[in-house]
Amino acid sequence: QSALTQPRSVSGSPGQSVTISCTGTSSDVGGYNYVSWYQQHPGKAPKVMIYDVTNRPSGVPDRFSGSKSGNTASLTISGLQAEDEADYYCCSYTASDFTVFGTGTRVTVL
Amino acid sequence: QVQLVQSGAEVKKPGASVKVSCKASGHILSDYYLHWVRQAPGQGLEWMGWITPNGDRTNSAPKFQGRVAMTKDTSISTAYMDLARLTSDDTGVYYCVTDVTRGGKHWGQGTLVTVSS
Numbered sequence: 001q002s003a004l005t006q007p008r009s010v011s012g013s014p015g016q017s018v019t020i021s022c023t024g025t026s027s028d029v030g031g032y033n034y035v036s037w038y039q040q041h042p043g044k045a046p047k048v049m050i051y052d053v054t055n056r057p058s059g060v061p062d063r064f065s066g067s068k069s070g071n072t073a074s075l076t077i078s079g080l081q082a083e084d085e086a087d088y089y090c091c092s093y094t095a096s097d098f099t100v101f102g103t104g105t106r107v108t109v110l
Numbered sequence: 111q112v113q114l115v116q117s118g119a120e121v122k123k124p125g126a127s128v129k130v131s132c133k134a135s136g137h138i139l140s141d142y143y144l145h146w147v148r149q150a151p152g153q154g155l156e157w158m159g160w161i162t163p164n165g166d167r168t169n170s171a172p173k174f175q176g177r178v179a180m181t182k183d184t185s186i187s188t189a190y191m192d193l194a195r196l197t198s199d200d201t202g203v204y205y206c207v208t209d210v211t212r213g214g215k216h217w218g219q220g221t222l223v224t225v226s227s
Contacts, residue, residue, distance in 0.1 A: 001171060001172055001173075003154070034211050034212060036210070036211065036212070036213045036214070038155070038214075040155075045205060045217040045218070045219060045220055046155065046207075046214075046217060047217075048214055048215055051213025052212065052213065057215065087154075089154060089155050091155075091157075091211065092211070093211045093212075097169050098157070098169070098171060099145065099210060099211045100157060101147075101154060101156065102154070104154040104155070
């Protein structure tokens with residue numbers, strides 16, 4: 001059971017958009033619409049930003065959006081703000097009723 | 111306000127076991143799968159396993175099978191994660207979280223487990 005592949009880091013200026021990819025296989029990301037995205041600030045517990053590929057929990061700004069194509073899911077942050085600087089992890093349901101996380105991406109606001 | 115409150119930090123010797131508790135407010139342990147996730151220092155999130163709402167089944171990641179036990183006592187709204195035969199690689203923060211695969215809304219505050227001789 002290998003971790004999903006994410007870029008190590010992405011960066012953007014305030015107001016710009018950034019996209020984080022999450023690549024798996026047909027046994028996880030590609031096989032189910034159960035991909036979530038978590039934001040984690042240093043020393044804090046993760047917080048869900050997107051679930052079931054595209055759904056946004058109440059309270060999460062609408063500048064966060066999710067999508068999926070084949071075995072790759074993506075999280076886009078539009079109108080980047082300073083408070084968006086954090087680590088982001090994708091998470092997917094897998095065959096055998098397991099769960100797998102991505103390798104994590106550090107988002108830096110320049 | 112729904113909360114998951116975990117037990118305090120632990121220091122263990124290699125070869126020992128650790129038991130982390132996760133107490134829930136309300137009835138969320140009866141409504142959701144309860145997952146355990148860990149994070150080694152400076153590393154990413156790692157899924158360990160889950161227990162069903164009524165506690166009748168568990169499932170764990172292959173690397174933890176045979177070494178982890180997940181249980182719950184619904185009468186006191188508390189779940190437990192027991193990890194045996196600890197090594198230094200088990201040092202990290204352990205989290206309980208509801209339904210992490212479907213958008214885990216409720217996370218515990220984390221429990222730091224340090225394995226050191």
